[in-house]
Amino acid sequence: MTTFFIREVRMQSGEHIPLLVSGSPLGLPVPLATRFVLTQFRPKGLKASSIRQRLSALALAYTFFAKHGIQLDERAAKRQFLSLEELVALSDYCRRTQKIGTQRVVGPGYAALRFRVATDYIRWVSEPIISRIVDDSRRDAAMGALQSFLQRARTVAPAPGRRDASVVPGERLGFTPEQRALFLRVIEPGCCDNPFRPQLQFRNYVMLQLEFELGPRGGEVLGLKTRDVDFSVEPASLTIHRRHDDPEEPRTSAPATKTFGRLLLLDAKLRDLLDEWITRHRANRQQFPAAAKHPYLFVNYRGEPLGSRGFRKVVEKLRRHYPILAGLCHHLLRHDWNDRWVELNEEEGSDPEISLRDQKYAMGWSPTSTMPLRYARRAIRNAANKKLLRMQQKGWKK
Incomplete structure (x- = not known):
């Protein structure tokens, strides 16, 4: 299974941009992940550390898709996306740490971020494929199926938890x-x-x-x-x-x-x-x-x-x-x-x-x-x- 790393490049302007690379820390950037960063994260003015955090979540999603044999482009073309069972499995996967030999879970806020990045990525990959459908009725049906999928995903997403301004464990x-x-x-x-x-x-x-x-x-x-x-x-x-x-x-x-x-x-x-x-x-x-x-x-x-x-x-x-x-x-x-x-x-x-x-x-x-x-x-x-x-x-x- 492919291993992913985050590599930071520095532009001539001084801007630092983290990229997801595969195989080794000095490997080549993953093309779709790079486009995702440049179109979804960079325009929002996110700091390099925030982009790294989201790229780590995307690497987790890539690993999940590979383990379950999920090809997003094929799913989008068939208007299938992820089933409810797969969404529940993804939600559970987002709660796990990636350290070998441990069963600990990550904090609720980070688990929710991971799940949101994964579903945002599915939407981002799927929308261009759906937009290329020539028949208007089929395209509208596919877009409706995508919206239904995103709504279903929200029902099983990890709860981010609430912050109490007065009591915080380990404050x-x-x-x-x-x-x-x-x-x-x-x-x-x-x-x-x-x-x-x-x-x-x-x-x-x-x-x-x-x-x-x-x-x-x-x-x-x-x-x-x-x-x-x-x-x-x-x-x-x-x-x-x-x-x-x-x-x-x-x-x-x-x-x-x-x-x-x-x-x-x-x-x-x-x-x-x-x-x-x-x-x-x-x-x-x-x-x-x-x-x-x-x-x-x-x-x-x-x-x-x-x-x-x-x-x-x-x-x-x-x-x-x-x-x-x-x-x-x-x-x-x-x-x-x-x-x-x-x-x-x-x-x-x-x-x-x-x-x-x-x-x-x-x-x-x-x-x-x-x-x-x-x-x-x-x-x-x-x-x-x-x-x-x-x-x-x-x-x-x-």
């Missing part, structure tokens, strides 16, 4: 006060408990302080360029840009900014840290020899733009050295930022609507976003319970 929270104090202490350069190599301690400190103080996403941190920091104004500022398909991007797996671009002001401490990093450390050609070849702010030990793997290793090392930080990841710092924002709002008695508006801007969320409820869960829970205790202690008169 991610910001730091506890003890975790926060430990984190801020051990990342200090020169600290005896700092687990990083001396030559990378300052880089990691600046990077983690930037995440802690401003709450950007990981992709936003990796996409920062030195010119995004403006020291010519007072206070200094940092601008987060959306730079999809950037011609300057040399990394195969390019980081992306999912949220809106925004300008964020820096206090004196963070400004000085960034200034020292750019002018003294990053500019040191003995320490980071390749840093002069590109504009990206954070670099690896060779001076090349820091990649996602190296970025994750920073928090992985902290987790290994300090079990109390077992849940630490870069995105937890974004949650912690939102916790502290809500706590500050409570302390200052700020207008809730204005504070919420400003919080959405600082995070790059749309004005209608419900993300603040999800990201500041610990602070919201603590504030609600404090008020709940005050209500119980008030001694209401009957």
Whole structure:
């Protein structure tokens, strides 16, 4: 049976396009799958990571069709498509992991995406075949059969599940006060408990302080360029840009900014840290020899733009050295930022609507976003319970 892989190609414009290839990771692209990507995914402006996810679902569908001897073009010509039994089998197949020797299932959202990609592909393959039928009545009947098939498919599709804004199993929270104090202490350069190599301690400190103080996403941190920091104004500022398909991007797996671009002001401490990093450390050609070849702010030990793997290793090392930080990841710092924002709002008695508006801007969320409820869960829970205790202690008169 043919094995499928996802291979990413980079266009001259800087755009990264994932393609489904067969046989080996360096195999030739699957022609129909390539057309499917270029006509169905690319025009929607999906990120490369989102296209990869859908191509993985398409590879799963190809495997299912091969195992069951399903030839989509023949089925479309006969107006048969998939039977109800085959649709049920496809729905079950979309729930399975593809790891050998395991019976685990994937999350409901991903299973639903897989099934939707498979049925969308069947529709996409079938419609041109049906459109070539000369007889009007036969063509209309075939199109009606296709619509009936798609309606039948929806009845057996994996349910995507519902998100509850208040209760999420395994929810991610910001730091506890003890975790926060430990984190801020051990990342200090020169600290005896700092687990990083001396030559990378300052880089990691600046990077983690930037995440802690401003709450950007990981992709936003990796996409920062030195010119995004403006020291010519007072206070200094940092601008987060959306730079999809950037011609300057040399990394195969390019980081992306999912949220809106925004300008964020820096206090004196963070400004000085960034200034020292750019002018003294990053500019040191003995320490980071390749840093002069590109504009990206954070670099690896060779001076090349820091990649996602190296970025994750920073928090992985902290987790290994300090079990109390077992849940630490870069995105937890974004949650912690939102916790502290809500706590500050409570302390200052700020207008809730204005504070919420400003919080959405600082995070790059749309004005209608419900993300603040999800990201500041610990602070919201603590504030609600404090008020709940005050209500119980008030001694209401009957």
